[in-house]
Amino acid sequence: MASALRPTLIRQAFAAPAKQLLSRNASSLGPAARASLLPQVRAGLVRDALPASRAGFHATGAKAILTPLPETIQGTVNDPAPVPPPSPLHGSYHWTFERLLAVGLVPLTVAPFIGGSLNPAMDAVLCAALVIHSHTGFTSCITDYIPTWRMPKIRKACDWLLKFATVIAGVGLYSFETNDIGLTAAIARVWKA
């Protein structure tokens, strides 16, 4: 019996005041009552930092950094999200290659601390591995923060900028390796200066 009564009772008890508070049309109120009610309604529904049109959705204030671009709709509203064509080169192989490279970098990083510095061949291997590791790391950042579906032109520009920068870095490191004493030896020399 209690369960049969409860919804009706609750509705009776709460529906009327709730409707009063939420009603946009308060014209039947006296001016004094309206003035006292509206700030309450506003405080309950609207955060100051947000435009009134979006306030209904938001429970937290707006953040100033990395604000998203305005929403856009491509195609019609009910199109499913496009699924990129599957490719092992950009999936599992790519992932495994990155891990192997990262694992390989561990001994190359630790060895100079034991032996003082690396021999030229291993130093060149370290530099090449560092450049590839950096390149894949930067690629991940670009993929994560500059999605093609949102900023296609900036994405393309960043992709090419990274390729260009990697080539420059590779050539620069090659030049350093062939003209100077090698990366690990140079760091040790400056560190102990």
Add this chain to the structure above:
Amino acid sequence: MSTSRILQTSARRALIRPTSLVAKFAPPAAFATNTHYVQRRQVTQQVSQSTGEEILAKQRLRRPVSPHLSIYQPQITWYLSALNRITGVALSGSLYLFSAAYLASPLFGWHLESSAIAASFAAWPIVAKVLTKSALAFPFVFHTVNSLRHLTWDMAKQITNKQVQQTGWAAVGATAILTLYLAVGL
């Protein structure tokens, strides 16, 4: 009429029946002073398919965005993960910048040979040396130590919440000690 319906109806009647003076005189008073509410029903409109799509599209454009980073509780798990990327970008960025500068140095007359850098670095005051070494050693040490955790997770090991927190604090401790050693002791 079902039992529950009868119960609802009688409960409603029991509520409506005035039981006190306030309940008896409040409604007429509200009408007299114009402080009552008139309940208005929302009238639905039939619209065409294309108009409906338009309305839906407009509503989609005003969809909320997902919560920002700062609403999440600061936790060792995701803080270190973010720091791993930040330190990685800092290290790789430094490497790229140095390589590009070394390549361009003959054009501008810069001296970026290791001997020249070592000679000028040797002349720095000790505080500046230690600060610079710390600033360079911290991202290097942290990225190296924390990468071991990431590589462990890639093998699906040490992956429970508690283990991630424990190894996280271990990485923080190891980073502090090794950074201090590289900056001061080496």
